[in-house]
Amino acid sequence: MTNIIPCDNFDGVGIEFEELHWFCSESGHREAFVYYCGGHWNEYMVKMVEVELSGKGGVHDIHRTKEIRPMGNHSERYAEDCAENWVLGVI
Numbered sequence: 001m002t003n004i005i006p007c008d009n010f011d012g013v014g015i016e017f018e019e020l021h022w023f024c025s026e027s028g029h030r031e032a033f034v035y036y037c038g039g040h041w042n043e044y045m046v047k048m049v050e051v052e053l054s055g056k057g058g059v060h061d062i063h064r065t066k067e068i069r070p071m072g073n074h075s076e077r078y079a080e081d082c083a084e085n086w087v088l089g090v091i
Contacts, residue, residue, distance in 0.1 A: 017045060021080055025087040028053055031063070032083035036076070044071040044079035048086045 017035035024031050033047040046069045052062040071079045085091045 020044075020076065021083065023080075023083045023087045025089070030087045030089070032086045034076070034079045034083050044074065044076055045069065046071065046079050046082045046086070048083075048091075 017037045019033055020036050021034040022031065023033075029051050031049045031051055033049070035045045035047065037043050037045070047065060048067045048069065050064045050066055052064070054061050069082065071082065082091075
């Protein structure tokens with residue numbers, strides 16, 4: 001199943017990014033998502049999230065987006081490395 005999230009570019013025009021990968025820290029307090037936008041954009045992005053665990057799990061946890069980082073002309077592997085660095089606490 002493919003997840004599509006709406007996102008706004010700098011012109012305010014809606015663009016759809018496809019979620020490719022999900023990374024999670026061992027503690028569950030950090031998550032990262034790798035997205036791809038094809039077409040003339042042809043760009044990967046990494047969404048870095050901090051999670052406040054409620055103890056009830058899943059939908060009761062609070063997710064706070066810390067940063068959405070565009071990867072420019074870099075590869076999918078580069079975006080995965082960025083996401084992994086986030087959940088490991090490197091960045």
